[in-house]
Amino acid sequence: MEFNAALPRVESGIRQASPVRFGIVLLPNFTLTAFSGFVDLLRLAGDEGDLSRPVRCAWSILGESLIPVRASCGIQVTPWTTFEEAGRLDYVVVVGGLLHSGSSASRATLQFIRDSSETSATLVGMCTGAFALMQAEVMTGYRLCVSWFHYWDFIERFPQADERNLVADRLFVIDRRRITCSGGRASIDVAAAILLRHFDATIVRKALRILLVDDADKGNAPQPAPPGLRPSTHPKVKRAILLIEQHIGQPLSLGELAHRLEMSVRQLERLFNGEMDTTPLTYGRQLRLRTAAWLLTSSDRTVTEIASSCGFSDASHLGREFKKQYGEAPNAFRAHGVQPPTGVSA
Missing domain, CATH: 1.10.10.60 (Homeodomain-like)
Structure with missing residues (x-):
């Protein structure tokens, strides 16, 4: 099975009846680029006329509490709602960042990831968010993508991991209801791959052009x-x-x-x-x-x-x-x- 093949695209002109719902979980010291690139493509593809309304897709920032989460650059983002009030989600996106800066995913966050894995939602690990998915024990039997920069960190933290399923030479990996991404600019590529599952390709391409991205890279494109x-x-x-x-x-x-x-x-x-x-x-x-x-x-x-x-x-x-x-x-x-x-x- 080719886990990085292009995702199935909808037929031209088809529009879903309700928005595709994304719940975004920000880990302490998350990478702002990975978060902003992903959510900005959702915003631009979610509506017409540069109105940025969540029409085609809706997103919310989730947290254990409503205490602001600090990005690695110092900017703080306040969750919009708690895990308990998240409601039905199509995608749960976990955005990680610095590995060696103290606290990581809390027990409540790991439990929310485990609970989400038992629903129909697809789990997405952005940057070192993939570490949290592994820590939550929801990646057994799935391929997992990490940045080459964090490859040996991953091996050290998870010696039990099957290295045959660990990918650090590609931008992202899609394996059934698990998507993991090396981070950075590739977050836009992941967002595009997901949106192509639900929207006409012209909608996604327009959003990419607004971000001055010629075209989204496929998952099998190499990391730098x-x-x-x-x-x-x-x-x-x-x-x-x-x-x-x-x-x-x-x-x-x-x-x-x-x-x-x-x-x-x-x-x-x-x-x-x-x-x-x-x-x-x-x-x-x-x-x-x-x-x-x-x-x-x-x-x-x-x-x-x-x-x-x-x-x-x-x-x-x-x-x-x-x-x-x-x-x-x-x-x-x-x-x-x-x-x-x-x-x-x-």
């Missing part, structure tokens, strides 16, 4: 590449690089990498080599060595620990490969305090 990696303009290669980066500790085989990209091994090798002047396996080895070099000069972890976390069988294996690349053993490299070069080359 992490800094320090050699860039590529080809979306398949960008996704391959992200997948390699995310699986440094447990490198994917060439066959598995090609399978995840829906390509043959031969196609992947030819495309990757044409874009990067090297093979995916060589690129991955260089990236793992560069990461090991960085850990040697920026942490007090042992060589054995670094070897394990960077996908080498043991310290001896790391030592042999490291000396080929940097001309000295890991401990000597650490003693010199040499910083590894940026980028990855063949």
Whole structure:
């Protein structure tokens, strides 16, 4: 099943009898961009003539109480109503933000998410809102999208998660009644994908144009590449690089990498080599060595620990490969305090 395929669109001219109802839950230190991008597309698609009335769709900000919730930038938003008074909802949208800033989803919020999962509502995790869905234990058996920037945070917080269902190389993932998004600008893409389920495409495209967005990206569009990696303009290669980066500790085989990209091994090798002047396996080895070099000069972890976390069988294996690349053993490299070069080359 392709979970990121375009959602079914309504026939031209069909209009739903009642508004599509969205309940938006803002977590402490939520990301304002993810919230505003999502709700602004609802606003623009919800009415005609720039009147911003909730005609086609209606939205409300929900909370455990009516105490204002602070965004990561300091702006505060007051919930409109409490969880108990939310009423029937078609979508429950949980907007997250900073992970390392104290409180996260409260017990009442997690319970509301669990209760919503037992209704006909679709749950949407924006940015680190996906962490809250996971914490609420409503993602079992579903694929889940996180930003590449928070991939290892997710693995650390949820070691029980099935990594085969974790996606950090795409903008968003739609898996039945679960939608998760990497955050930022992609919140507009998610809103567009949802609205195309219910409205004529011309309505959604008009709203996007008002926001000066040419067209919404599909879920299988790649996330921006992490800094320090050699860039590529080809979306398949960008996704391959992200997948390699995310699986440094447990490198994917060439066959598995090609399978995840829906390509043959031969196609992947030819495309990757044409874009990067090297093979995916060589690129991955260089990236793992560069990461090991960085850990040697920026942490007090042992060589054995670094070897394990960077996908080498043991310290001896790391030592042999490291000396080929940097001309000295890991401990000597650490003693010199040499910083590894940026980028990855063949």
